[in-house]
Amino acid sequence: MSNKLTHLDNQGHAHMVDVSDKDMTKRTARAQAIIEMKADTLVKIIEGGLPKGDVLATARIAGIQAAKKTSDLIPLCHPLMLTKVSVDITVLSETQIQVLCSCSLKGKTGVEMEALTGASVAALTLYDMCKAVDKGMVIKNVSLLEKQGGKSGDWLATEYKTD
Structure with a gap:
């Protein structure tokens, strides 16, 4: 596996990689x-007591849409025909929620950026829908957990950090 940055040409100019x-x-x-949020914010999310409605459903849809639109947001990403996107939201503790985004396709380039974008936008949507009651929420540990397929093969994060 090469350490060369594939999105830069010999002169250091950015370009979209040819995957043909x-x-x-x-x-x-x-x-x-x-x-991460106040405990009472998480209770309101779970019980549906927030003014903007179903926070979790909205965050899931936002994450799916974001994964599908990644190439519109990240300049050198290829537009992809994703065959599956899922966003799962899990309560980790009385003050933490984990957003997991999984993406898949059969194609010529990986879906890591789509999964990262989906998780990020779902978390941002949670923040947006809850900011009226908790402006101090923190989004952290946005990270790739695993990828499979392609020329570089499979990769698994050695440690899943949640705090």
């Missing part, structure tokens, strides 16, 4: 974001 000669393979990725 790459093989079509199944590719998957999973990423997370952690949102």
